[in-house]
Amino acid sequence: MEKDTCQKMMNLVAVVALGWTLSACGEAKPPAPPPPAPPEYADKHMPDGYWNNPEIIEQGKAIFTGVENIDVNCASCHGKDGKPVKAGARDFRKGDFMKLFSDSQWFWRVSEGVKGTKMKAWKSKLSEDERWKVIAYESTFGLKGQEYSVAEQKWVPAGTAKTAEEVAAERNKAAEGAAAPVAEEAAAPANGEAAAPNGEAAGGESPR
Numbered sequence: 587m588e589k590d591t592c593q594k595m596m597n598l599v600a601v602v603a604l605g606w607t608l609s610a611c612g613e614a615k616p617p618a619p620p621p622p623a624p625p626e627y628a629d630k631h632m633p634d635g636y637w638n639n640p641e642i643i644e645q646g647k648a649i650f651t652g653v654e655n656i657d658v659n660c661a662s663c664h665g666k667d668g669k670p671v672k673a674g675a676r677d678f679r680k681g682d683f684m685k686l687f688s689d690s691q692w693f694w695r696v697s698e699g700v701k702g703t704k705m706k707a708w709k710s711k712l713s714e715d716e717r718w719k720v721i722a723y724e725s726t727f728g729l730k731g732q733e734y735s736v737a738e739q740k741w742v743p744a745g746t747a748k749t750a751e752e753v754a755a756e757r758n759k760a761a762e763g764a765a766a767p768v769a770e771e772a773a774a775p776a777n778g779e780a781a782a783p784n785g786e787a788a789g790g791e792s793p794r
C-alpha cells in the first residue's frame with residue numbers, strides 16, 4: 587500500500603519535471619500569438635486603400651528608415667530590409683509569426699511599445715496616419731501582397747478582403763442551409779471561417 591503511494595508520487599514528480607523541461611525548451615513550441623489589443627485600440631484599422639499602395643509604402647519607408655524624422659528610426663533596430671540589427675528586435679520577415687498580429691495589434695504595439703523591451707511607444711512622435719503608413723511598409727517584409735481582413739479576422743491576398751456585409755451574408759446563407767438552431771450563431775465572429783465554405787458552395791459569388 588505504502589509502496590503504491592510512493593510509486594504514484596514518483597509518477598507525479600516525473601510529470602511535473604517533464605512539464606518544466608518542456609516549458610524551459612521554449613524554442614520547440616510554436617510562437618504564442620500576441621495578447622489581444624486593449625479596448626482603445628481594438629477598433630483601430632488600416633485606412634482603406636493603404637495596404638500594398640506604392641505611394642503609402644514609400645512614405646512608410648521614409649518614416650521607418652528615419653529619413654522623415656531622424657528621431658524615429660525603426661530600421662536602427664529592425665533593419666532596413668526587415669532583418670533585425672539589434673538583438674531581440676522583431677523579425678518582420680517571418681510572415682508566419684507576423685500573421686498572428688491583426689492590424690489593431692500592430693497599431694497598438696507601435697503606439698504603446700512593448701514593456702520590458704527596447705520597443706518604445708511611438709505615439710508621441712508619430713501621428714496615427716504616420717503609424718499606419720509605417721505599418722503598411724513593415725508588412726511588405728514578410729506579408730507582401732497580403733492585407734489584413736478585419737471582417738474575416740485573418741490575412742488574405744491583397745484586394746480579396748471581404749466586407750462585413752459579405753461575411754454576414756455568407757453566414758446567413760450558411761445558416762439558412764443548416765438546421766434552425768444554427769441561426770443564432772451568426773452573431774459570433776469566430777464562426778466566420780467555418781461558415782464561409784458553406785456560403786461559397788451555396789452561392790459561389792464571393793470574390794476570392
Ligand code: HEC
Nearest residue numbers: 620659660663674675676692695696700703704705708720
Ligand atoms: C531600440 C530598438 C527598436 C526601435 C528603434 C524600434 N523597435 Fe520595434 N521592436 C523592438 C524590439 C526589441 C521588439 C520586440 C519586442 C518583444 O519582445 O515583443 C520590437 C517589436 C516590434 C513590433 C512587434 C510587436 C511585438 O509585440 O513584438 C512591431 C510591430 C515593431 N516593433 C514596430 C516598430 C516600428 C514601426 C518602429 C519605428 C517607429 C520600431 N519598431 C522601432 C525594438 C525596436
